[in-house]
C-alpha cells in the first residue's frame with residue numbers, strides 16, 4: 001500500500017458507520033462515551049442538534065464560551081471572509097491589522113490601566129504566559145529573586161504545567177505530581193457550606209480567608225513572591241463566589257508587598273457577571289487579566305493576557321533590535337481568531353449583551369434557588385449568569401451523582417455541566433426567561449429521579 005492510499009479519505013467520508021476507536025476524547029470517560037455517544041451535528045443560537053435529530057438546549061454556553069449563542073451570522077461571516085483573504089500570518093516579526101484592532105477593542109473594555117494584550121490560542125496557554133510575564137517583569141525590575149507563585153485550592157487554570165501547579169483541582173494534579181513547577185503555595189478555597197449555604201451572590205462569611213495570603217507571603221518573605229493568581233469566581237470547582245470584600249483584601253495585600261495580582265477571567269470575562277470582566281463588577285483591578293473562551297464566542301481558539309503599562313514598559317528595554325520577551329505561539333493573534341474576536345465584540349456591543357446578562361441575573365438567581373430543598377441538594381451558589389448546584393456525594397462513588405443528573409438532563413434535551421459533586425449552569429447571554437424555565441424544570445426532574 002502506498003502512502004497516499006493510507007489516508008483512505010474517500011472511504012472515510014462515505015462511510016455510514018463512524019469508527020470511534022482512533023479518537024481519544026479529553027476530560028471524558030472514553031469507554032462509556034463510545035458505548036453511548038453524544039454526537040452534535042449543528043447548532044444555532046440556544047440549541048444544538050444531535051446526529052439523531054434531537055434539539056438540545058445549551059445550558060452552559062458550549063463550555064462557558066458561546067456567550068452570544070451559536071453560529072451567529074456576523075461572526076461566521078467575518079471568519080469566512082477572513083479565511084478567503086488572509087488564512088495565516090506569523091506573529092513573529094510580522095502581524096496584520098486585525099490583531100491590532102482586536103487588542104485595542106479588548107483593552108477598551110478592560111478596566112482602566114490594563115492596556116496591552118499578549119495573544120495565545122487557549123486559556124491554558126494564557127495562564128502559562130501570565131506566569132512567565134510575572135517572572136520576566138520582576139527580572140526586568142532587577143527583582144528577579146521573586147519567583148514564587150500563590151494559587152488557590154480548587155482553582156482551575158487550564159492544563160499546562162504552570163496552570164496545574166497553581167491550580168487546585170486534585171485529580172488534575174495527581175497524575176503529574178512529580179513534575180509540578182516548584183515554588184507554589186495555595187490559598188485556602190472559599191467554599192464554606194456550613195456558614196454560607198444557599199447564599200445569593202457574594203457570601204457574607206469568609207473575607208478573613210484572604211488574610212492567609214499575608215501568612216504565606218511572610219512565611220517565604222515577600223521579596224521571593226512573584227504573583228498571586230485567582231479566578232475571581234472559581235468556575236470548574238462548581239462556581240465558588242468570593243466572600244464579600246475578599247478580592248479587595250487580596251488586592252491590598254498584593255499591593256502592599258509589590259506582588260502581581262493575576263485574575264484568571266477565562267470564564268468570568270466577556271459579560272458572564274454582567275460587566276466585561278469580573279474585575280469591574282467587583283471593583284478590583286488586578287495587574288493582569290487572563291482571558292479566552294468568550295473572546296471569540298467559542299468559534300476560533302483564542303486566549304490572551306491583558307497587562308498594565310508598568311508591566312509592558314518594564315519589558316521595553318535593552319537594544320531596540322532585540323526580542324524583549326522570549327515567548328509566543330505559532331497561532332498568537334491568528335487572523336481567523338482576531339477576525340472572530342472583532343466580530344464577537346461587535347455583537348456583544350450591538351446587542352448590549354453584558355447589560356442583558358446583568359438584567360437577566362435576578363430572574364436566573366430566583367430560578368436556580370427554587371431547586372433548594374430537592375433531594376441531595378446541599379448548596380446553590382450563583383453570580384451573574386453562572387451558578388453551581390452542589391449535591392451530597394454517593395459514598396465511594398465521587399462525582400457520580402452529578403454525572404447521572406447530567407446524563408438525565410441530556411436525555412431530556414438539556415445540556416448542563418457536571419463538575420465534581422456539582423452541576424454548573426452558564427447559559428448563553430442571549431437566553432430568554434423561557435429557556436431558564438426549561439433548564440430548571442428539567443433539572444428538577446433529573447434531581448428528583450437521580451440515583
Ligand SMILES: Cc1ncc(COP(=O)(O)O)c(C=O)c1O
Nearest residue numbers: 122123124156157158264266267
Ligand atoms: C478559569 C480557567 N482558566 C483557564 C482555562 C483553560 O482554558 P483552555 O481550556 O482554553 O486551555 C479554563 C478552562 O475552562 C478556565 O475555566
